[in-house]
Amino acid sequence: MLRLEGVNVHYGATRVLWDVAMEVGAGEIVAIMGPNGSGKSTVLKAAMGLKKPSSGVVSLDNEELQNKSATLRPKRGMSIVLERRRLFPRMSVEENVMLGAYTRKPSEARETFRWVLDLLPEIKPHLNATAGKLSGGQQQMVAIARGLMANPRVLLMDEPFLGLSPAMVKTVCSIMQMINERGVAILFNEQNAKLSFSMSHRGYLLESGRVVLSGSGEEMLDHPEVRRVYLGIRETAA
Ligand SMILES: Nc1ncnc2c1ncn2[C@@H]1O[C@H](COP(=O)(O)OP(=O)(O)O)[C@@H](O)[C@H]1O
Ligand SMILES: [Mg+2]
Secondary structure, three states, rough: EEEEEEEEEEEEEEEEEEEEEEEOOOOOOOOOOOOOOOOOOHHHHHHHHHOOOOEEEEEEOEEEEEOOOOOHHHHHHHEOOOOOOOOEEEEEEOHHHHHHHOOHHHHHHHHHHHHHHHHHHHHHHHHOOOOHHOOOHHHHHHHHHHOOOOOOOOEEEEEEOOOOHHHHHHHHHHHHHHHHHHEEEEEEOEEEEEHHOOOEEEEEEEOEEEEEEEEEHHHHHOHHHHHHHHOOOOOOOO
């Protein structure tokens, strides 16, 4: 459904993405793994229309979006949870969550709000609290809730596990799986290879702005290059 073809992105004169091709099918969880600065966030921004590619195609269900305004994406079923959550710290949790519904009719938004609270009951007791007062994990849930308020078919998530405790990583991971089981496709990025590929149907390895490897989550975990460079596993000679 979501497809990137030959996407090139420049910041000024610096080229940071080179002919990136990626695909997210309906109902898939897809990981973009790569070291810091490899272009993971830029891929998500280009997909979401937050950074305009210098060339290439971004399409959703075969509709080309790369030249359309970023505000069309939520209407077509795309939503993004930005890195470091980007909440409005002085606003309440409920206000932050409701911001995710800005393109929708109030009646529909209220229905989605109930669905989102069912899925993320942890935020219910904090709805009136100031967002900035919550823990990192709680803030990530609020950010996810806000992303879901657009009722997306594809949810993009930029480093959803950044700065979370191991227990909270597990919680967010199972929330992502739950969201996916409700039929929402997820494209997320993450620097940890094991975490990325063990929880995704498919994955891409990005290095210096190029897709250098792709495959099923299992294939990625088993790949000698991924094992050697990113999992630190030395193959012993047979
Ligand atoms: N706003 C920007 N202006 C200039 N260069 C940028 C900007 N954002 C990112 N970059 C550069 O683009 C490259 C890819 O960045 P990014 O997509 O954030 O990587 P990642 O998310 O994998 O860490 C990096 O070299 C980074 O320095
Ligand atoms: Mg990033």
